[in-house]
Amino acid sequence: MIALTKRKTWLYFIPYDLWLALFVIAPVALIIYQSFFDLGHHFTLANYSTYFASATYLKMTVNSVWYALLITLFTGLISYPTAYFLHQLKHRQFWLLLVILPTWINILLKAYAFIGIFSQAGLANQFLTFIGIGPQQILFTNASFIFVATYIQIPFMILPIFNALDALNPAFINASRDLGASNWQTFRRVIFPLTLPGVKxxxxxxxxxxxxxxxxxxxxxGNKVITLGTAIEEHFLTTMNWGMGSTIGVVLIIAMIIVMTLTGDQKPKGGAPR
Known part of the structure; x- marks a missing residue:
């Protein structure tokens, strides 16, 4: 009976394992494999040596990390207060749905919408003209790129923070206030530390x-912001240097693994946390 139950349990994991193998492991393995070939389809390590010896690629790497940090920082500064405010509302699930709704719209459509808003004749410049500042070059700037990227990423930051706040036991907050802690002390020493997994x-x-x-x-x-994503697109679609594009992809995969490791839950070894 136990063996039959274990067999049924194992069968349930087959679709998940197939999905993981076909759409995660296989693409990553293909990218790693392709990164060791040059334009003539000859095995080589030159792609990696070129990447780490090139000041251009290293600058792109720094730019990618820097812009990602800025986008994440601004997104977090906006999302945590927003999630906290939404959690206090009566119909918070409804308001959360309104926040998530923009994610249902294609990113390309949102990008073109902002092109219209930030253009010389767009709403942003019309407002600046109305208040006496006059039209400015808003589109095709670093600031506009960070603004739009932050806007697009906000729902993805709000949702896990909101879920962490929703899972927070109110007894901890009540106990903090019963012990005489102020609202700020309760937030700083109770609410924020306990919702930190949602932030991560x-x-x-x-x-x-x-x-x-x-x-x-x-x-x-406007191509003034150059990142590794731009370089990958260039190599795969323009220069057709798939080996170099795959090499940059491998670097990004390693960077993603590092980020996930640093922001993952650090559980103490040797038993349950005290």
Missing amino acids: AGVQAVFIPSLSLFMLTRLIG
Whole structure:
């Protein structure tokens, strides 16, 4: 009976294992394999030596990390207060749904919408003209790229933080206030530390995709913002140097693993946490 139950349990994991093998492990393995070949399809390590010896690629790497950090920082500064405020509302699930709704719209449509808003004749410049500042060059700047990327990523930061707040036991907050803690002390020593896993999950959900942005760098940044995502697109679609593009992809995968390790839950070894 036990063996039959174990067999049924194992069968339940087959679809998941197949999905993981076909759409996660196989693509990653293919990228790693392709990174060791040059344009003539000859095995080589030159792609990696070129990457780490090139000041251009290293600058792209720094730019990617820097912009991803800024986007994550601004997203977090906006998302935590927003999630905290939404959690206090009566119909918080409804308001959360309104926050998530923009994620249902294609990112390309949102990018073109912001092109219209930030253009010389767009709503942003019309408002600046109305208040006497006059039209400014908003589109195709670093600031516009960070603004749009932050706007797009906000729901992905709000949701895990909101879930962490929703899972927080109110008894801890009541106990803190019964012991005489102020609202700020309760937030700083009780609420924020206990919801930190939600913040870390939000950082993963925002920082990792932000490392490889390429569409917004062209449409909103006007190719003035150069990241590794832009380089990958260039190598795969323009120069057709799939080996170099795959090499950059491997670097991004390693960076993503590092981010997930740093932001993962650090559980003490040797038993349950005290």
